[in-house]
Amino acid sequence: MILARIILGLLDLAPMSGYDLKRHFDTTINHFWSADRAQIYRTLARLVEDGLVTVETLAGAKAPDRHEHRITPEGRDALREWLTSELDRQPERDAFLARLFFAGSLDDAELAGLLARYRAAAQEQLDALEAIRASTPPPADRRARLRIVTLNCGLTRTRAELDWLDEVTKELT
Amino acid sequence: MILARIILGLLDLAPMSGYDLKRHFDTTINHFWSADRAQIYRTLARLVEDGLVTVETLAGAKAPDRHEHRITPEGRDALREWLTSELDRQPERDAFLARLFFAGSLDDAELAGLLARYRAAAQEQLDALEAIRASTPPPADRRARLRIVTLNCGLTRTRAELDWLDEVTKELT
DNA sequence: ATCTTCCATAAGACTTGTCTACTAGCTTCG
DNA sequence: CGAAGCTAGTAGACAAGTCTTATGGAAGAT
Structure with missing residues (x-):
């Protein structure tokens, strides 16, 4: 199970709570993996059970434990x-390609719309990735270089x- | 659920058995989706239940029903x-990028090996896709063009x- | 003559992942 | 003062996907 490995990888960088892990999944890790809160906590429990991780409860002074x-x-x-x-x-899994594959019954305008909407989404993603890269300091060590890579x-x-x-789009219109 | 839609898409091209569908998933559809036998039969049952699909049992003369x-x-x-x-x-989900992200603790040779093995797999996939394209006749209609696309x-x-x-590989060595 | 492969479906256990909602205190903003 | 939002974890239902095994006949190979 890959989620467990990723969590181990993150805990190898620093000790963390489930909440911390969730934040990492939603930011740093987001461009290649995502995870649900419930899933993270369950996986953590199993890692502890298997002895790959230990837990320490820190009483929260101004927050929950x-x-x-x-x-x-x-x-x-x-x-x-x-x-x-x-x-x-x-295995490959691409919902958009699936749609496109079966889009033979759409008319030209509908097909063009489908492509345009996907293009907008892709452009948005490109902008997001470029923004992340722009805000990342030049890599100092091996780990940082791998992150950029x-x-x-x-x-x-x-x-x-x-x-x-x-x-x-050019070809189909 | 996307699997159900893909099955509908395939059944829109021609009536099929679960077995036929599985073959399509393993060949035509393979480069953007895959499915397990059990999953296909279960999904078909649900589609029938929902009235989106009908079944007709054909007694097999030389094969099972x-x-x-x-x-x-x-x-x-x-x-x-x-x-x-x-x-x-x-959401993006890429097991290889996950590994690479955490590969900071590997030494140079191990990292180079990881990259080389992935490169070989990617090249293999490229060859497979090119073989499919080479064996596909030039597209006659819209549907065929979408398939190529x-x-x-x-x-x-x-x-x-x-x-x-x-x-x-150049950058990290 | 036996072994493998193909055709075709089904049942069951199990793993992963998603969605929703609940508890509960603290901070911040209007 | 109250509403919203953050911190932190828990619980349960459900959906989707994988793996294994079973059945059983027909065709083709060695």
């Missing part, structure tokens, strides 16, 4: 094992998608 | 409604990914 989670040596081993394990090819992947892909969309 | 599924007018309406509905932005999206994306990988 925090459950601070810390990765264990076994957790670090599991993380390392994941990073060096064989790649498991994940994953961002660049999103940028490259999104730009490629925009090129493809323009081509398609 | 086939349940031929046919889309109903209500099914066609539902399909059309999907095609013209608002786009729901699907979705294929092209995969090609464009995969090529962009390969470019990105080369850049990353």
Whole structure:
């Protein structure tokens, strides 16, 4: 389960509560993975059960109790094992391509609308990624460089998608 | 649920059994969606229950009974409604980027290996997509053109990914 | 003559992920 | 003063997807 590995990865950077993790998922991690609160807490519970993570309850002075989670040596081993394990090819899943594939029954205007709306969404995503990159300081160490590199992947892909969309739009009208 | 829509889309092209659908998922549809047998049969049952699809059992002369599924007018309406509905932005989910993001603790050789293995997989996928395109006759109608267009999206994306990988590999070594 | 593969469906357990709502105190803004 | 929003975690239902096993005949291979 990948979510568990990602959580281990985040806890390897710093000890965190479930809430902290959720924030990371919604910001830093957002461009390649997302997670629901409930899912995060459940996964954390399982990681603790499996001994890959420990919990410490910190009584909150001005906030509710925090459950601070810390990765264990076994957790670090599991993380390392994941990073060096064989790649498991994940199947493609693209709801937009599915629609487009079956869009033969739409008329020209409807099809053009579908493409235009997707283009707008893609452009928006490109802007968002570029904004993140613009606000990221130049990478100091290996870790920071890897973070930028994953961002660049999103940028490259999104730009490629925009090129493809323009081509398609020209071709189909 | 997108699987149900895709099944409706396929049944709109021709009446089919669950088995036929599975074959389509493993071939035609494969580059943008995949589905498990059990999942397909369950979804079909629900579509029938909802009146979007009808079943007719054909006693198999030389094979087991086939349940031929046919889309109903209500099914066609539902399909059309999907095609013209608002786009729901699907969250990114990329197991490889997740690994790369956390690969800071790997040494240079391990990181290079990770990238090389992913590159090989991407190249393989590119070859597979190109093989499909090469074996596809030039598009005659709108539907056929849309099919090619979705294929092209995969090609464009995969090529962009390969470019990105080369850049990353150069940068990190 | 047996072994594998294809055709075709079904049942069941299990894992992942999503959605909604609840508790409860603190801060901030109007 | 009250409403909204943040911090923090919990609970339960539900939806979607995966994996495994079972059945059983027909065609083709070795």
